[in-house]
Amino acid sequence: MCLEKEELVSRVERWMLLMAVGMGLLAAGCARRPGETRVAPGAGPMTSIELMVPCGQLGPFSEVVKLFEQANPGVAVEWAAENMVTITKQILDGRAQPDVFLSMGDLEMDQVQQAGLVQEGTRTRYAENSLALMVPAANPAGVRTIADLAKPAVKTITIPDPEQNSVGKHALEALRRAGLWEKVEKKVVVARFAADGKEVAAKGQVEASIGYYPCAVEVHKEGQQPAEPKNLKLAAPISPDLYQPFWCEGAVLKGAKNPEGGRKLLEFLASPQAQEIFRKWSFVQQAPHPAPG
Numbered sequence: 001m002c003l004e005k006e007e008l009v010s011r012v013e014r015w016m017l018l019m020a021v022g023m024g025l026l027a028a029g030c031a032r033r034p035g036e037t038r039v040a041p042g043a044g045p046m047t048s049i050e051l052m053v054p055c056g057q058l059g060p061f062s063e064v065v066k067l068f069e070q071a072n073p074g075v076a077v078e079w080a081a082e083n084m085v086t087i088t089k090q091i092l093d094g095r096a097q098p099d100v101f102l103s104m105g106d107l108e109m110d111q112v113q114q115a116g117l118v119q120e121g122t123r124t125r126y127a128e129n130s131l132a133l134m135v136p137a138a139n140p141a142g143v144r145t146i147a148d149l150a151k152p153a154v155k156t157i158t159i160p161d162p163e164q165n166s167v168g169k170h171a172l173e174a175l176r177r178a179g180l181w182e183k184v185e186k187k188v189v190v191a192r193f194a195a196d197g198k199e200v201a202a203k204g205q206v207e208a209s210i211g212y213y214p215c216a217v218e219v220h221k222e223g224q225q226p227a228e229p230k231n232l233k234l235a236a237p238i239s240p241d242l243y244q245p246f247w248c249e250g251a252v253l254k255g256a257k258n259p260e261g262g263r264k265l266l267e268f269l270a271s272p273q274a275q276e277i278f279r280k281w282s283f284v285q286q287a288p289h290p291a292p293g
Contacts (some may be wrong), residue, residue, distance in 0.1 A: 014163075048076045049261040051100040054084040055195060057248060060127070061183035064274045068265060075261055078213040081222070081283055083193050084108060085164045091117065091253070099256040100265060104194070104212065105129055105166020105246040118251040119259060125247035126269040127278040129275040131238040132169055132216035134201045135211045137231045141207040145236055146174065149208055150183040157187045158197035167194050167248055171210040174242035202232040213237055214282040226281055248283070 015202055018255050053061045058081050082090075090096035090107045101118070103109040112118055118255055135143045141153040150159055162168035168190070175181045189206075191197045197209035200218070216234050219225040251270060252262035 001194040008143075025201050028219045040067045042212040047074055047258060047261055048078050048229065049099050049258050049265055050078045051098040051102060051262075051265075052087045052096065053079050053102055054087060054104050054248075055081055056084065056215050057102065057127075057221060058103050058222055059218060059224065059226060060274075060278045060283070062222040062267065063280055067273055067277075068268045071268070072264065075264070076261075077265065083195065085161075085193055088112065088164070090281060097253070097255055099258050099262040100250055101253050102248065102250045103166070104248055105170070107164075107166040107169045109249045112234065112253075113251070117253050118177065119254055122176045122252040122263060122266065123260075124250050124266040124270055126250060126266070127248040127283040128276065129246055129248055130240065130284050131167065131174060131243060132211060132213035133235040134211050134216045134239055135207065135233050135235045136196060136201055136204040138204065139232045139235065141203075143208045146178055146180065146242070148235075148236055149187070150180055154184075156189060156206040157184055158189055158200060158206050160190050160194040160197055160211070161190050164192065165194050167212050168209070169244040170246060171238075174210070174238050174243065175269070177242040190229075198229070198232065204231075208235065210238065217282050218280070219238065224279070243248070249279075 049061045057100065061079075065079065068079060070076065084104045087096070088103070088111060091098075092110055099110070101112055101114075109118075109123065115124065133143065133146055133149075135141070141148070141151065141155075143151075143154060145148065148154065159171040160168035163171045174180070176186060191200075194211055196208075198211050199232060200206050201209040211233075212218070213239075215229075217228065217234070219229050250266045252266070256262055
């Protein structure tokens with residue numbers, strides 16, 4: 001059974017009401033202001049690569065990009081961090097035209113590719129992502145496994161909008177494969193942004209939230225080493241047997257001003273150096289897998 005559009009709208013409205021009563025609507029927080037860029041220091045005449053980076057990759061990407069610029073002294077990477085949903089929408093609407101599109105998973109990349117915006121042969125998987133069950137630090141409902149979501153003590157569960165977030169798409173898949181969807185369906189509220197579910201769980205306003213595993217165990221900030229989130233606890237990773245594997249992916253976009261630079265950056269993201277950094281930030285890193293298109 002799939003969520004109908006009307007049902008999603010209803011759940012979004014419930015979510016908005018919850019936020020308005022408890023704390024006001026959450027903004028998708030990133031360490032950088034939208035539109036702020038980072039350019040290699042001391043750069044003279046250089047070739048630049050433009051892109052937006054999902055907030056969930058801010059920690060590892062800020063390390064990887066330094067190594068890339070060191071390895072390519074004639075290239076400056078100009079980038080801004082933004083929420084994944086916002087990045088995807090801006091590109092689909094034509095309001096943003098970077099050289100490279102980076103995604104947190106397959107859903108966002110599929111949307112951009114299906115819109116005819118991806119240069120053929122450039123879609124690249126570079127960091128395997130995964131799901132986690134998050135709870136408030138005090139964990140008042142005693143949630144320790146995904147099966148515990150069916151307990152009466154669990155009144156509210158958040159998942160990101162499965163029509164806009166890879167994490168939401170695969171969270172829904174996991175709940176169904178686990179045979180839990182019919183038991184928990186009425187408890188679920190849909191958050192527009194993945195970061196929102198993490199925030200309300202940390203504030204104790206929901207009993208559980210499903211999110212990206214790297215975001216559940218690390219704080220992603222530029223220039224900082226991995227640190228545990230405050231007031232948030234990892235209840236358990238969600239078994240990969242419950243959902244299709246998915247990766248952070250990148251692609252060069254049609255109309256890119258620097259497609260060759262974009263290809264080099266994607267190759268570097270899939271390199272052993274970069275993969276080791278993503279592994280440090282709790283992305284489940286295996287040998288790179290080919291991606292379609």
